[in-house]
Amino acid sequence: MKLFTCDQARAAVSDLLAGDLGMADGRSLEAHLAGCDGCTRAAEVFFWQDRVLAELTAGDRLDTIMGRIRAGIANDTPKAVTDRVRAVRVPRPRWGMAAAAAAIFVVAVVGAIAFLRPTPPATGVAAQPHRQTPAFPAPVAPANEKPVIHDHPEYVPPPPKPRPGPAVAVEQKPRVPDRVEKRPEPPPPKSPDVPNPVKQPARVENKPDGVAPQIDLVKTPTLAVQFGVAYLRGRMARGVNREPRGDELILWTLIHSGVPESDPDVQRLLTSMLERKLEKTYNVALQAMILEDLDRVKHQGRIAQCAQFLVDNQAKNGQWGYGEPSIFVESVAVATKPAVAPAKAQKAVKEFPAAGSRGPKPEVKTFVRIRKMRPGPEGGDNSNTMYAALGLRACADAGIELDRAVLQLAYEWWRRAQVRESKTPAYGGEGWCYGGHDHGHRGYGSMTAGGVGSLVIYNYLLNRDWTRDQNVKNGMDWLAKNFTVTENPGPSEHGGRPGAALYYYLYALERAGILYGTEKIGRHEWYPRGVEMLLENQQTTGAWASRDGGNEIHDTCFAILFLRRAVPALPPPVATK
């Protein structure tokens, strides 16, 4: 490919606007613009000139154009534009057919091998591969069907960002001793086919306040995080995480574990994420959080696209479901700079700045207004909805101006959805479940913690004082009365057991505590208790796994995010009446 100088690139922009730029020169120009801010700005000026000239042209021809439109509407016999364009149809190679044939052949061969393979002994440990629990929720069920839901551990947690404004009230650093006295010997490598024994989470009693649990100095949060990251890298290297939608969660975890952006694993996940279409709520929310955390100015365009997706996917009742692509995303400007090329490969596991030490974020100088452009579905679920809240907050932090109506509707949803539990004193307080208050289910831990965090976020975005919000208070009361770090408390929904989604719950608990701005939920010091349990239950491989089912990779991510106190705290609430 020919490399352009700046002068050549600017002349090429002019040729492009004159409709006289060849394909090869087009590629060269694209490559040059990707790495040259000055020429990009020059191109913007030329395109702006072109826009003005074209608008003036259209203004001169407005009556002619309007006449054609009027005639078309009157006849309502639209003829495809593309039929009228003097087309030179370019024959395209039929790669699709060839690819399909190749795929069928491969599937047939693989199927035959699998069929002819001898059945492994049922009792053999090696015969049992890793548990295959989908990390992300299944496709959205039709609106009139009740979706079968699991308490998904697919969600990714929130990122930390220093917001402009008053100092954060919440102490950011872990209160647990983090000194490394000894480095534990790494466990011997295991065959990937041998399942890791899943430990039962040790019961950690809810000790009275003021008595912080004693933590073994050998098992520190920092070491546990390093070990967990090493596990994640190992799984990635073996290609175990075949669920591309889970990449955002892993990337979010790596970033919060102190792995630098230049790290090859981070670069690979980041590049692949930026190249993918925005399709699902969980992923898009996480993507917004990741980009806002990495560089909210450089990635503002893509973050704005995430905001457009989220806003367009808000359901009519204020919830979010799994989401569908929005065509309006394509019309939002995208950042013109590609991701930074990977620098030298670094061993990131050894680099652990303290939580929140990424440094000040670049100041947002331009603001992008995003408006809802299409109606959403009838409803969604509270799991997607809580992640949408995290994503919207990240967007707002990146200078995206969101419709107040969208925020208000989401806020109202969480208020309406709170389950009244006066008839179920066993659980006390008022919590949330996966659906609305009429969902026929009582509140439970993961959803209640997520509900509290979401309501705090919307209070914050709507400039209200969440500490005076009765729904928030009720949610915190529920969490206090049912506090535990060894199970997801409350009546398990969808046939699950208390040990299911434990780490998903813990990460939601961390968000509730940090976003609300408290180190205690009721009389319980949630962070030291959680750390104690996590250190006790990390497996020899470095992973964590819920004892009643879940995705080991995602559980590990949630555990690390808890240890790193990943969600960014909010500035103190604005006092309101």
Place this chain on the structure above:
Amino acid sequence: MDSETKLLSAAKAGNAQAFERALRPHLPMLFAYSRAICGDFHAAEDVVQETSQIAYRKLNYLIPEADFAGWLKAIARRQALAARRKLTKASIVAENVIEKIYQDPTSAALDRRGEALEVCLKQLDGRAAEAVRAHYFDGVKLNELAPKLSMTPAAVRQMLHRVRLVLLECVQKRLGVESLT
């Protein structure tokens, strides 16, 4: 905006004239945007026509809180890309720049910079003015324009590039903005 909302309500009830009135202010932007994407003057006019017809048929899908201009732009984008595929197999170049320039659907010709550019445009004379007029306002392609100006297509291209630089300098002088470089 209130009047646009009222016009759109009437249009949803079947009032085609109300739709025309709501649509008209956005047509220049739609034309410019479509032309930027598909790269052809005449195809852009077709795109605008079809976009308008689709919008009228689908008007009931437009939610009240949505931005009408943005909605039109999204439709136009799809139509323009389809038109482009018919015209060329070359992929669109500088798409990010295009989207950024058209992010705000408000007419660029009506703001201060746009007005300054219009004034500068009137100061052009000779073959430069003729080339701009023919290329932009009449949709004449370079290879058709060159013989009329007794120039080669390459020379016309270079002239248009110089005209852009002249216009840029002129606008900067009028607005007192700092140089790009």
